[in-house]
Amino acid sequence: MSDFLTTGLSTAVQKKIEELVLQGKLQGGDKLNEVELAEMFGTSRGPIREACKGLVQAGLLTAVPNRGVFVRKMDVREALEVYDIRAFLDQLIGQLAATHGTAQQIRELWDIHARLDKAVRADDFEAYYPENLSFHEKLLAMTGSERLTQMYLALVKELHLFRRKGLIQQGSMDVSNAEHALILEAISQRDPVKTGLAMRNHVMTAKQRLVTAIELQSVGEGLQS
Amino acid sequence: MSDFLTTGLSTAVQKKIEELVLQGKLQGGDKLNEVELAEMFGTSRGPIREACKGLVQAGLLTAVPNRGVFVRKMDVREALEVYDIRAFLDQLIGQLAATHGTAQQIRELWDIHARLDKAVRADDFEAYYPENLSFHEKLLAMTGSERLTQMYLALVKELHLFRRKGLIQQGSMDVSNAEHALILEAISQRDPVKTGLAMRNHVMTAKQRLVTAIELQSVGEGLQS
DNA sequence: ATCTAATAAATTGTCGACAATCTACCACAG
DNA sequence: CTGTGGTAGATTGTCGACAATTTATTAGAT
Numbered sequence: 001m002s003d004f005l006t007t008g009l010s011t012a013v014q015k016k017i018e019e020l021v022l023q024g025k026l027q028g029g030d031k032l033n034e035v036e037l038a039e040m041f042g043t044s045r046g047p048i049r050e051a052c053k054g055l056v057q058a059g060l061l062t063a064v065p066n067r068g069v070f071v072r073k074m075d076v077r078e079a080l081e082v083y084d085i086r087a088f089l090d091q092l093i094g095q096l097a098a099t100h101g102t103a104q105q106i107r108e109l110w111d112i113h114a115r116l117d118k119a120v121r122a123d124d125f126e127a128y129y130p131e132n133l134s135f136h137e138k139l140l141a142m143t144g145s146e147r148l149t150q151m152y153l154a155l156v157k158e159l160h161l162f163r164r165k166g167l168i169q170q171g172s173m174d175v176s177n178a179e180h181a182l183i184l185e186a187i188s189q190r191d192p193v194k195t196g197l198a199m200r201n202h203v204m205t206a207k208q209r210l211v212t213a214i215e216l217q218s219v220g221e222g223l224q225s
Numbered sequence: 226m227s228d229f230l231t232t233g234l235s236t237a238v239q240k241k242i243e244e245l246v247l248q249g250k251l252q253g254g255d256k257l258n259e260v261e262l263a264e265m266f267g268t269s270r271g272p273i274r275e276a277c278k279g280l281v282q283a284g285l286l287t288a289v290p291n292r293g294v295f296v297r298k299m300d301v302r303e304a305l306e307v308y309d310i311r312a313f314l315d316q317l318i319g320q321l322a323a324t325h326g327t328a329q330q331i332r333e334l335w336d337i338h339a340r341l342d343k344a345v346r347a348d349d350f351e352a353y354y355p356e357n358l359s360f361h362e363k364l365l366a367m368t369g370s371e372r373l374t375q376m377y378l379a380l381v382k383e384l385h386l387f388r389r390k391g392l393i394q395q396g397s398m399d400v401s402n403a404e405h406a407l408i409l410e411a412i413s414q415r416d417p418v419k420t421g422l423a424m425r426n427h428v429m430t431a432k433q434r435l436v437t438a439i440e441l442q443s444v445g446e447g448l449q450s
Numbered sequence: 451a452t453c454t455a456a457t458a459a460a461t462t463g464t465c466g467a468c469a470a471t472c473t474a475c476c477a478c479a480g
Numbered sequence: 481c482t483g484t485g486g487t488a489g490a491t492t493g494t495c496g497a498c499a500a501t502t503t504a505t506t507a508g509a510t
Contacts, residue, residue, distance in 0.1 A: 006290065007290060008288070008290045008291075008463080009463075009464080010278065010463090011288075033491075034491075034492070035490095035491075035492095043464080043465085044464060044465045044466070045465090045466095045492090046271065046274075046463085046464060046465070047463085047464075047465095049271075049275060049492090049493090050274060050275055050278045051278075053235065053275045053276075053278045053279045053282075054278045054279065054281070054282045056279070057278075057279045057282035057283055058282055059372075063233070063236075065231065065232060065233045065471095065492090065493095066233075066470080066471050066472065066491090066492060066493075067471090067472070067473095067491085067492080068472095068491070068492065078371070078372060081370045081371070081372050081373060082372060084317055084321075084370070084373070085314070085317065085370075085372065085373055085376065087317075088313040088314065088316060088317045089310070089313060089314075091313060092309055092310065092312075092313045096309075145306045145309070145310075146303070146306070147284075147303060147306050147307060147310065148306060148309070148310055151310065151376075233493080234493075234494080235493090258461075259461075259462070260460095260461075260462095268494080268495085269494060269495045269496070270462090270495090270496095271493085271494060271495070272493085272494075272495095274462090274463090290462090290463095290501095291461090291462060291463075291500080291501050291502065292461085292462080292501090292502070292503095293461075293462065293502095
Protein backbone atom coordinates (compact mmCIF):
# COMPACT_ATOMS: atom_id res chain seq x y z
CA MET A 1 0.00 0.00 0.00
CA SER A 2 3.03 2.25 -0.41
CA ASP A 3 2.21 3.88 -3.75
CA PHE A 4 -1.16 4.94 -2.47
CA LEU A 5 0.00 8.54 -2.67
CA THR A 6 0.95 8.42 -6.32
CA THR A 7 -1.81 6.34 -7.83
CA GLY A 8 -4.70 6.39 -5.40
CA LEU A 9 -6.06 3.87 -2.95
CA SER A 10 -8.15 1.83 -5.34
CA THR A 11 -5.18 1.27 -7.63
CA ALA A 12 -3.01 0.16 -4.73
CA VAL A 13 -5.70 -2.28 -3.65
CA GLN A 14 -6.00 -3.48 -7.23
CA LYS A 15 -2.32 -4.36 -7.28
CA LYS A 16 -2.63 -6.15 -3.96
CA ILE A 17 -5.53 -8.27 -5.15
CA GLU A 18 -3.71 -8.92 -8.41
CA GLU A 19 -0.80 -10.25 -6.38
CA LEU A 20 -3.08 -12.58 -4.47
CA VAL A 21 -4.37 -13.96 -7.74
CA LEU A 22 -0.98 -14.24 -9.43
CA GLN A 23 0.53 -15.94 -6.39
CA GLY A 24 -2.32 -18.41 -6.43
CA LYS A 25 -3.55 -17.48 -2.95
CA LEU A 26 -6.81 -16.87 -4.70
CA GLN A 27 -7.43 -19.72 -7.09
CA GLY A 28 -9.56 -19.97 -10.19
CA GLY A 29 -13.26 -19.89 -9.36
CA ASP A 30 -12.74 -18.50 -5.85
CA LYS A 31 -15.25 -15.87 -4.79
CA LEU A 32 -14.03 -12.49 -3.59
CA ASN A 33 -15.86 -11.13 -0.57
CA GLU A 34 -15.96 -7.34 -0.55
CA VAL A 35 -16.24 -6.81 3.21
CA GLU A 36 -13.53 -9.35 3.85
CA LEU A 37 -11.14 -7.59 1.45
CA ALA A 38 -12.14 -4.21 2.85
CA GLU A 39 -11.19 -5.29 6.36
CA MET A 40 -8.03 -6.94 5.11
CA PHE A 41 -6.83 -3.67 3.54
CA GLY A 42 -8.39 -1.36 6.12
CA THR A 43 -10.63 0.51 3.69
CA SER A 44 -14.31 0.71 2.90
CA ARG A 45 -15.93 -1.25 0.13
CA GLY A 46 -15.82 1.61 -2.37
CA PRO A 47 -12.18 1.31 -3.39
CA ILE A 48 -12.46 -2.49 -3.31
CA ARG A 49 -15.26 -2.39 -5.84
CA GLU A 50 -13.31 -0.04 -8.09
CA ALA A 51 -10.26 -2.27 -7.90
CA CYS A 52 -12.34 -5.30 -8.84
CA LYS A 53 -13.85 -3.48 -11.77
CA GLY A 54 -10.37 -2.82 -13.05
CA LEU A 55 -9.31 -6.43 -12.61
CA VAL A 56 -12.43 -7.64 -14.38
CA GLN A 57 -11.56 -5.43 -17.32
CA ALA A 58 -8.02 -6.78 -17.21
CA GLY A 59 -9.40 -10.29 -17.48
CA LEU A 60 -8.17 -11.61 -14.15
CA LEU A 61 -11.61 -11.61 -12.52
CA THR A 62 -15.11 -12.21 -13.78
CA ALA A 63 -18.19 -10.45 -12.45
CA VAL A 64 -21.62 -11.99 -12.01
CA PRO A 65 -24.34 -9.41 -11.32
CA ASN A 66 -25.72 -9.50 -7.80
CA ARG A 67 -23.44 -12.40 -6.94
CA GLY A 68 -20.02 -10.88 -6.86
CA VAL A 69 -16.68 -11.28 -8.56
CA PHE A 70 -14.73 -14.49 -8.95
CA VAL A 71 -11.20 -15.37 -9.95
CA ARG A 72 -11.33 -16.20 -13.62
CA LYS A 73 -11.10 -19.84 -14.48
CA MET A 74 -8.88 -20.56 -17.45
CA ASP A 75 -9.15 -23.91 -19.13
CA VAL A 76 -6.68 -25.55 -21.47
CA ARG A 77 -8.40 -24.26 -24.57
CA GLU A 78 -8.19 -20.64 -23.47
CA ALA A 79 -4.58 -21.06 -22.39
CA LEU A 80 -3.68 -22.31 -25.85
CA GLU A 81 -5.51 -19.38 -27.40
CA VAL A 82 -3.43 -17.02 -25.32
CA TYR A 83 -0.28 -18.81 -26.40
CA ASP A 84 -1.17 -18.18 -30.03
CA ILE A 85 -1.71 -14.50 -29.40
CA ARG A 86 1.53 -14.26 -27.47
CA ALA A 87 3.37 -15.95 -30.29
CA PHE A 88 2.37 -13.30 -32.79
CA LEU A 89 2.96 -10.45 -30.40
CA ASP A 90 6.40 -11.89 -29.77
CA GLN A 91 7.04 -11.87 -33.49
CA LEU A 92 6.29 -8.17 -33.51
CA ILE A 93 8.46 -7.69 -30.44
CA GLY A 94 11.32 -9.38 -32.23
CA GLN A 95 10.95 -7.22 -35.33
CA LEU A 96 10.85 -4.02 -33.34
CA ALA A 97 13.66 -5.03 -31.01
CA ALA A 98 15.93 -5.87 -33.93
CA THR A 99 15.08 -2.54 -35.51
CA HIS A 100 15.24 -0.17 -32.57
CA GLY A 101 17.43 -1.92 -30.00
CA THR A 102 20.74 -0.25 -29.16
CA ALA A 103 24.08 -2.04 -29.29
CA GLN A 104 24.27 -1.68 -25.53
CA GLN A 105 20.93 -3.41 -25.08
CA ILE A 106 21.99 -6.25 -27.35
CA ARG A 107 25.14 -6.69 -25.27
CA GLU A 108 23.02 -6.91 -22.15
CA LEU A 109 20.92 -9.59 -23.81
CA TRP A 110 24.06 -11.62 -24.44
CA ASP A 111 24.97 -11.22 -20.77
CA ILE A 112 21.61 -12.54 -19.69
CA HIS A 113 21.97 -15.39 -22.14
CA ALA A 114 25.30 -16.31 -20.63
CA ARG A 115 23.75 -16.48 -17.17
CA LEU A 116 20.91 -18.55 -18.57
CA ASP A 117 23.40 -20.93 -20.11
CA LYS A 118 25.14 -21.26 -16.79
CA ALA A 119 21.85 -22.13 -15.12
CA VAL A 120 21.14 -24.71 -17.82
CA ARG A 121 24.48 -26.42 -17.26
CA ALA A 122 23.84 -26.45 -13.51
CA ASP A 123 20.29 -27.66 -14.15
CA ASP A 124 19.21 -24.87 -11.80
CA PHE A 125 15.65 -23.84 -12.57
CA GLU A 126 15.49 -21.46 -9.63
CA ALA A 127 18.27 -19.45 -11.26
CA TYR A 128 16.92 -19.88 -14.78
CA TYR A 129 13.41 -18.59 -14.17
CA PRO A 130 14.12 -14.96 -13.16
CA GLU A 131 16.83 -14.55 -15.79
CA ASN A 132 14.42 -15.81 -18.41
CA LEU A 133 11.95 -13.13 -17.33
CA SER A 134 14.71 -10.52 -17.58
CA PHE A 135 15.51 -11.67 -21.09
CA HIS A 136 11.98 -11.12 -22.31
CA GLU A 137 11.53 -7.88 -20.40
CA LYS A 138 14.69 -6.54 -21.96
CA LEU A 139 13.38 -7.40 -25.40
CA LEU A 140 10.14 -5.60 -24.57
CA ALA A 141 12.04 -2.51 -23.54
CA MET A 142 13.87 -2.56 -26.86
CA THR A 143 10.64 -2.29 -28.83
CA GLY A 144 9.95 1.23 -27.57
CA SER A 145 6.26 0.50 -27.84
CA GLU A 146 4.38 1.36 -24.69
CA ARG A 147 1.15 -0.22 -25.83
CA LEU A 148 2.76 -3.45 -26.96
CA THR A 149 4.56 -3.78 -23.64
CA GLN A 150 1.39 -3.27 -21.66
CA MET A 151 -0.54 -5.73 -23.77
CA TYR A 152 2.14 -8.38 -23.61
CA LEU A 153 2.51 -8.14 -19.84
CA ALA A 154 -1.25 -8.42 -19.46
CA LEU A 155 -1.19 -11.66 -21.42
CA VAL A 156 1.62 -13.06 -19.31
CA LYS A 157 -0.34 -12.28 -16.17
CA GLU A 158 -3.39 -13.90 -17.68
CA LEU A 159 -1.49 -17.11 -18.30
CA HIS A 160 -0.79 -17.32 -14.58
CA LEU A 161 -4.48 -18.11 -14.21
CA PHE A 162 -3.84 -21.41 -15.89
CA ARG A 163 -3.06 -23.37 -12.79
CA ARG A 164 -1.16 -26.38 -13.80
CA LYS A 165 2.01 -24.44 -13.87
CA GLY A 166 4.03 -27.54 -13.33
CA LEU A 167 3.13 -28.39 -16.87
CA ILE A 168 4.23 -25.03 -18.18
CA GLN A 169 7.46 -24.66 -16.31
CA GLN A 170 8.74 -28.17 -16.33
CA GLY A 171 11.10 -28.97 -18.95
CA SER A 172 13.56 -28.17 -21.53
CA MET A 173 15.60 -25.31 -20.23
CA ASP A 174 18.26 -26.43 -22.67
CA VAL A 175 15.93 -26.33 -25.68
CA SER A 176 14.51 -23.01 -24.58
CA ASN A 177 17.90 -21.40 -24.25
CA ALA A 178 19.04 -22.79 -27.58
CA GLU A 179 16.10 -20.87 -29.05
CA HIS A 180 17.25 -17.80 -27.17
CA ALA A 181 20.56 -18.16 -28.93
CA LEU A 182 18.85 -18.18 -32.32
CA ILE A 183 16.94 -15.05 -31.37
CA LEU A 184 20.10 -13.32 -30.25
CA GLU A 185 21.94 -14.32 -33.37
CA ALA A 186 19.21 -12.82 -35.54
CA ILE A 187 18.98 -9.67 -33.49
CA SER A 188 22.74 -9.21 -33.58
CA GLN A 189 22.56 -9.40 -37.36
CA ARG A 190 19.89 -6.72 -37.19
CA ASP A 191 17.53 -8.94 -39.10
CA PRO A 192 13.97 -8.03 -38.00
CA VAL A 193 12.17 -10.73 -39.96
CA LYS A 194 14.47 -13.50 -38.79
CA THR A 195 14.29 -12.26 -35.21
CA GLY A 196 10.53 -12.11 -35.31
CA LEU A 197 10.22 -15.63 -36.65
CA ALA A 198 12.66 -16.93 -34.05
CA MET A 199 10.60 -15.29 -31.31
CA ARG A 200 7.34 -16.67 -32.63
CA ASN A 201 8.86 -20.10 -32.91
CA HIS A 202 10.12 -19.82 -29.34
CA VAL A 203 6.57 -19.40 -28.05
CA MET A 204 5.07 -21.99 -30.36
CA THR A 205 7.46 -24.68 -29.19
CA ALA A 206 6.60 -23.77 -25.60
CA LYS A 207 2.95 -24.17 -26.55
CA GLN A 208 3.69 -27.51 -28.14
CA ARG A 209 5.50 -28.69 -25.02
CA LEU A 210 2.42 -27.76 -23.02
CA VAL A 211 0.17 -29.69 -25.38
CA THR A 212 2.21 -32.87 -25.12
CA ALA A 213 2.52 -32.49 -21.35
CA ILE A 214 -1.24 -32.23 -21.08
CA GLU A 215 -1.74 -35.26 -23.27
CA LEU A 216 0.65 -37.24 -21.12
CA GLN A 217 -1.14 -36.16 -17.97
CA SER A 218 -4.51 -37.06 -19.44
CA VAL A 219 -3.26 -40.52 -20.28
CA GLY A 220 -1.95 -40.89 -16.74
CA GLU A 221 -5.25 -39.82 -15.24
CA GLY A 222 -7.08 -42.11 -17.59
CA LEU A 223 -5.10 -45.07 -16.30
CA GLN A 224 -5.76 -44.17 -12.70
CA SER A 225 -9.53 -44.07 -13.01
CA MET B 226 -29.43 1.86 -20.11
CA SER B 227 -31.46 -1.17 -21.17
CA ASP B 228 -29.04 -3.93 -20.20
CA PHE B 229 -28.78 -2.61 -16.68
CA LEU B 230 -30.58 -5.73 -15.52
CA THR B 231 -28.16 -8.17 -17.06
CA THR B 232 -24.84 -6.54 -16.44
CA GLY B 233 -25.32 -4.02 -13.67
CA LEU B 234 -25.60 -0.28 -13.61
CA SER B 235 -21.91 0.56 -13.66
CA THR B 236 -21.40 -1.55 -16.77
CA ALA B 237 -24.31 0.13 -18.54
CA VAL B 238 -22.86 3.52 -17.67
CA GLN B 239 -19.47 2.37 -18.88
CA LYS B 240 -20.90 1.54 -22.27
CA LYS B 241 -22.65 4.90 -22.44
CA ILE B 242 -19.47 6.79 -21.65
CA GLU B 243 -17.59 4.63 -24.12
CA GLU B 244 -20.09 5.65 -26.77
CA LEU B 245 -19.55 9.31 -25.98
CA VAL B 246 -15.83 8.83 -26.45
CA LEU B 247 -16.10 6.72 -29.61
CA GLN B 248 -18.54 9.16 -31.18
CA GLY B 249 -16.16 11.98 -30.42
CA LYS B 250 -18.60 13.85 -28.22
CA LEU B 251 -15.87 13.62 -25.66
CA GLN B 252 -12.62 14.48 -27.36
CA GLY B 253 -9.06 13.60 -26.47
CA GLY B 254 -7.90 15.48 -23.39
CA ASP B 255 -11.41 16.39 -22.25
CA LYS B 256 -12.02 16.13 -18.54
CA LEU B 257 -14.85 13.98 -17.22
CA ASN B 258 -16.84 15.52 -14.39
CA GLU B 259 -18.26 12.89 -12.05
CA VAL B 260 -21.27 14.84 -10.77
CA GLU B 261 -22.13 15.97 -14.26
CA LEU B 262 -22.12 12.41 -15.56
CA ALA B 263 -24.02 11.22 -12.49
CA GLU B 264 -26.80 13.70 -13.17
CA MET B 265 -26.76 12.90 -16.86
CA PHE B 266 -27.39 9.20 -16.17
CA GLY B 267 -29.52 9.69 -13.08
CA THR B 268 -27.22 7.82 -10.70
CA SER B 269 -24.89 8.61 -7.87
CA ARG B 270 -21.15 8.97 -8.33
CA GLY B 271 -20.35 5.43 -7.21
CA PRO B 272 -21.26 3.63 -10.45
CA ILE B 273 -19.70 6.47 -12.44
CA ARG B 274 -16.39 5.98 -10.71
CA GLU B 275 -16.50 2.24 -11.29
CA ALA B 276 -17.30 2.75 -14.96
CA CYS B 277 -14.37 5.14 -15.33
CA LYS B 278 -12.04 2.68 -13.64
CA GLY B 279 -13.02 0.13 -16.23
CA LEU B 280 -12.50 2.52 -19.12
CA VAL B 281 -9.11 3.53 -17.76
CA GLN B 282 -8.09 -0.12 -17.72
CA ALA B 283 -9.43 -0.46 -21.25
CA GLY B 284 -7.17 2.39 -22.33
CA LEU B 285 -9.88 4.83 -23.41
CA LEU B 286 -9.43 7.12 -20.39
CA THR B 287 -6.48 8.14 -18.27
CA ALA B 288 -6.66 8.86 -14.56
CA VAL B 289 -4.73 11.54 -12.70
CA PRO B 290 -4.92 11.18 -8.92
CA ASN B 291 -6.96 13.89 -7.19
CA ARG B 292 -7.62 15.56 -10.50
CA GLY B 293 -9.96 13.19 -12.26
CA VAL B 294 -10.13 11.19 -15.44
CA PHE B 295 -9.56 12.47 -18.96
CA VAL B 296 -10.19 11.13 -22.43
CA ARG B 297 -6.95 9.58 -23.55
CA LYS B 298 -4.99 11.56 -26.08
CA MET B 299 -3.53 9.45 -28.83
CA ASP B 300 -0.78 10.89 -30.96
CA VAL B 301 0.43 9.70 -34.34
CA ARG B 302 3.21 7.63 -32.85
CA GLU B 303 0.83 5.64 -30.65
CA ALA B 304 -1.62 5.18 -33.49
CA LEU B 305 1.10 3.65 -35.63
CA GLU B 306 2.09 1.37 -32.76
CA VAL B 307 -1.47 0.13 -32.57
CA TYR B 308 -1.50 -0.46 -36.32
CA ASP B 309 1.53 -2.73 -35.96
CA ILE B 310 -0.12 -4.73 -33.22
CA ARG B 311 -3.32 -5.00 -35.22
CA ALA B 312 -1.39 -6.22 -38.23
CA PHE B 313 0.04 -9.18 -36.37
CA LEU B 314 -3.24 -9.99 -34.63
CA ASP B 315 -4.86 -9.94 -38.06
CA GLN B 316 -2.30 -12.40 -39.28
CA LEU B 317 -3.33 -14.74 -36.50
CA ILE B 318 -6.98 -14.07 -37.28
CA GLY B 319 -6.34 -15.06 -40.89
CA GLN B 320 -4.59 -18.28 -39.92
CA LEU B 321 -7.35 -19.32 -37.54
CA ALA B 322 -10.16 -18.29 -39.87
CA ALA B 323 -8.66 -20.32 -42.72
CA THR B 324 -8.30 -23.27 -40.39
CA HIS B 325 -11.60 -23.24 -38.51
CA GLY B 326 -14.01 -21.33 -40.75
CA THR B 327 -16.94 -23.27 -42.17
CA ALA B 328 -17.79 -23.40 -45.86
CA GLN B 329 -20.96 -21.47 -45.07
CA GLN B 330 -18.98 -18.70 -43.40
CA ILE B 331 -16.65 -18.49 -46.36
CA ARG B 332 -19.63 -18.15 -48.68
CA GLU B 333 -20.93 -15.30 -46.53
CA LEU B 334 -17.57 -13.60 -46.83
CA TRP B 335 -17.84 -13.76 -50.59
CA ASP B 336 -21.30 -12.21 -50.34
CA ILE B 337 -19.96 -9.33 -48.31
CA HIS B 338 -17.12 -8.94 -50.75
CA ALA B 339 -19.61 -8.67 -53.62
CA ARG B 340 -21.45 -5.88 -51.83
CA LEU B 341 -18.15 -4.17 -51.12
CA ASP B 342 -17.28 -4.39 -54.78
CA LYS B 343 -20.59 -2.84 -55.69
CA ALA B 344 -19.92 0.04 -53.30
CA VAL B 345 -16.48 0.51 -54.82
CA ARG B 346 -17.87 0.77 -58.34
CA ALA B 347 -20.48 3.26 -57.13
CA ASP B 348 -17.75 5.12 -55.21
CA ASP B 349 -20.15 4.99 -52.24
CA PHE B 350 -18.18 5.19 -49.01
CA GLU B 351 -21.32 5.32 -46.88
CA ALA B 352 -22.21 1.86 -48.15
CA TYR B 353 -18.63 0.58 -48.05
CA TYR B 354 -17.86 1.40 -44.44
CA PRO B 355 -20.40 -0.83 -42.64
CA GLU B 356 -19.86 -3.74 -45.00
CA ASN B 357 -16.16 -3.49 -44.40
CA LEU B 358 -16.80 -3.77 -40.68
CA SER B 359 -18.98 -6.82 -41.31
CA PHE B 360 -16.20 -8.42 -43.31
CA HIS B 361 -13.72 -8.16 -40.48
CA GLU B 362 -16.24 -9.13 -37.83
CA LYS B 363 -17.11 -12.23 -39.79
CA LEU B 364 -13.46 -13.16 -39.96
CA LEU B 365 -13.20 -12.68 -36.19
CA ALA B 366 -16.14 -14.99 -35.63
CA MET B 367 -14.43 -17.63 -37.75
CA THR B 368 -11.40 -17.75 -35.45
CA GLY B 369 -13.41 -19.22 -32.59
CA SER B 370 -11.08 -17.43 -30.19
CA GLU B 371 -12.94 -15.43 -27.58
CA ARG B 372 -9.84 -13.76 -26.24
CA LEU B 373 -8.52 -12.77 -29.64
CA THR B 374 -11.85 -11.25 -30.58
CA GLN B 375 -12.03 -9.20 -27.41
CA MET B 376 -8.46 -8.01 -27.79
CA TYR B 377 -8.90 -7.05 -31.43
CA LEU B 378 -12.11 -5.12 -30.82
CA ALA B 379 -10.44 -3.27 -27.97
CA LEU B 380 -7.68 -2.18 -30.35
CA VAL B 381 -10.19 -1.00 -32.94
CA LYS B 382 -11.94 1.08 -30.32
CA GLU B 383 -8.63 2.49 -29.22
CA LEU B 384 -7.86 3.65 -32.73
CA HIS B 385 -11.02 5.75 -32.64
CA LEU B 386 -9.17 7.94 -30.16
CA PHE B 387 -6.90 9.02 -32.96
CA ARG B 388 -8.94 11.94 -34.07
CA ARG B 389 -8.00 12.75 -37.56
CA LYS B 390 -10.29 10.13 -38.88
CA GLY B 391 -10.46 11.84 -42.18
CA LEU B 392 -6.92 10.70 -42.68
CA ILE B 393 -7.72 7.12 -41.81
CA GLN B 394 -10.90 6.72 -43.77
CA GLN B 395 -10.13 8.67 -46.84
CA GLY B 396 -8.91 6.74 -49.68
CA SER B 397 -8.48 3.69 -51.68
CA MET B 398 -11.63 1.65 -51.33
CA ASP B 399 -10.58 -0.04 -54.54
CA VAL B 400 -7.14 -1.00 -53.28
CA SER B 401 -8.60 -2.12 -49.98
CA ASN B 402 -11.15 -4.39 -51.58
CA ALA B 403 -8.59 -5.83 -53.97
CA GLU B 404 -6.74 -6.92 -50.84
CA HIS B 405 -9.94 -8.41 -49.51
CA ALA B 406 -10.08 -10.50 -52.66
CA LEU B 407 -6.58 -11.83 -52.00
CA ILE B 408 -7.59 -12.72 -48.46
CA LEU B 409 -10.71 -14.51 -49.68
CA GLU B 410 -8.78 -16.38 -52.31
CA ALA B 411 -6.32 -17.66 -49.73
CA ILE B 412 -9.04 -18.57 -47.27
CA SER B 413 -11.00 -20.42 -49.94
CA GLN B 414 -7.89 -22.45 -50.64
CA ARG B 415 -7.76 -23.21 -46.91
CA ASP B 416 -4.22 -21.86 -46.79
CA PRO B 417 -3.70 -20.47 -43.28
CA VAL B 418 -0.23 -19.04 -43.87
CA LYS B 419 -1.21 -17.29 -47.08
CA THR B 420 -4.39 -15.95 -45.50
CA GLY B 421 -2.50 -14.67 -42.49
CA LEU B 422 0.06 -12.88 -44.61
CA ALA B 423 -2.67 -11.33 -46.77
CA MET B 424 -4.42 -10.06 -43.66
CA ARG B 425 -1.25 -8.61 -42.21
CA ASN B 426 -0.45 -6.97 -45.48
CA HIS B 427 -3.95 -5.52 -45.59
CA VAL B 428 -3.37 -3.68 -42.31
CA MET B 429 0.16 -2.65 -43.14
CA THR B 430 -0.88 -0.98 -46.37
CA ALA B 431 -3.60 0.86 -44.46
CA LYS B 432 -0.91 1.99 -42.03
CA GLN B 433 1.26 3.10 -44.92
CA ARG B 434 -1.61 5.11 -46.41
CA LEU B 435 -2.00 6.82 -43.04
CA VAL B 436 1.70 7.65 -42.91
CA THR B 437 1.72 9.26 -46.33
CA ALA B 438 -1.53 11.12 -45.60
CA ILE B 439 0.04 12.55 -42.45
CA GLU B 440 3.15 13.57 -44.30
CA LEU B 441 1.08 15.32 -46.92
CA GLN B 442 -0.91 17.12 -44.24
CA SER B 443 2.28 18.16 -42.44
CA VAL B 444 3.65 19.61 -45.63
CA GLY B 445 0.41 21.51 -46.17
CA GLU B 446 0.49 22.89 -42.65
CA GLY B 447 4.12 23.80 -43.08
CA LEU B 448 3.32 25.92 -46.11
CA GLN B 449 0.52 27.70 -44.28
CA SER B 450 2.63 28.78 -41.29
C1' DA C 451 -0.14 46.44 -14.19
C1' DT C 452 1.69 42.00 -12.57
C1' DC C 453 2.80 38.75 -9.42
C1' DT C 454 1.94 36.50 -5.00
C1' DA C 455 -0.82 35.00 -1.01
C1' DA C 456 -4.95 33.96 1.11
C1' DT C 457 -9.49 32.54 0.79
C1' DA C 458 -13.65 30.55 -1.40
C1' DA C 459 -15.65 27.35 -4.60
C1' DA C 460 -15.57 23.18 -6.93
C1' DT C 461 -14.13 18.45 -7.43
C1' DT C 462 -12.31 14.15 -6.14
C1' DG C 463 -11.62 10.45 -2.49
C1' DT C 464 -13.57 7.85 1.08
C1' DC C 465 -16.84 6.24 4.16
C1' DG C 466 -21.01 4.36 6.61
C1' DA C 467 -25.86 3.29 5.97
C1' DC C 468 -29.82 1.54 3.67
C1' DA C 469 -32.22 -1.14 -0.10
C1' DA C 470 -32.23 -5.09 -3.18
C1' DT C 471 -30.82 -9.56 -4.00
C1' DC C 472 -29.03 -13.90 -3.21
C1' DT C 473 -27.84 -18.02 -0.10
C1' DA C 474 -28.49 -21.17 3.63
C1' DC C 475 -31.24 -23.16 6.72
C1' DC C 476 -35.37 -25.11 8.66
C1' DA C 477 -40.13 -26.54 8.91
C1' DC C 478 -43.45 -29.09 6.71
C1' DA C 479 -46.14 -31.81 3.33
C1' DG C 480 -46.09 -35.63 0.34
C1' DC D 481 -36.75 -39.87 3.09
C1' DT D 482 -37.23 -36.35 -0.40
C1' DG D 483 -38.77 -32.24 -2.18
C1' DT D 484 -40.93 -27.68 -1.53
C1' DG D 485 -41.77 -23.24 0.57
C1' DG D 486 -40.57 -19.74 3.46
C1' DT D 487 -37.90 -17.22 6.56
C1' DA D 488 -33.35 -15.40 8.44
C1' DG D 489 -28.77 -14.25 7.44
C1' DA D 490 -25.26 -12.72 4.50
C1' DT D 491 -23.70 -10.17 0.43
C1' DT D 492 -23.97 -7.02 -3.26
C1' DG D 493 -25.75 -2.52 -5.25
C1' DT D 494 -26.61 2.19 -4.58
C1' DC D 495 -26.78 6.40 -2.38
C1' DG D 496 -25.91 10.78 0.26
C1' DA D 497 -22.60 13.01 3.30
C1' DC D 498 -18.16 14.36 4.89
C1' DA D 499 -12.97 14.90 4.38
C1' DA D 500 -9.05 15.97 1.44
C1' DT D 501 -7.30 18.10 -2.45
C1' DT D 502 -7.31 20.98 -6.29
C1' DT D 503 -8.83 25.03 -8.87
C1' DA D 504 -10.68 29.69 -9.20
C1' DT D 505 -11.09 34.20 -7.20
C1' DT D 506 -9.85 38.14 -4.81
C1' DA D 507 -6.99 41.23 -2.14
C1' DG D 508 -2.76 43.18 -1.44
C1' DA D 509 2.15 44.31 -2.25
C1' DT D 510 5.83 45.54 -5.30
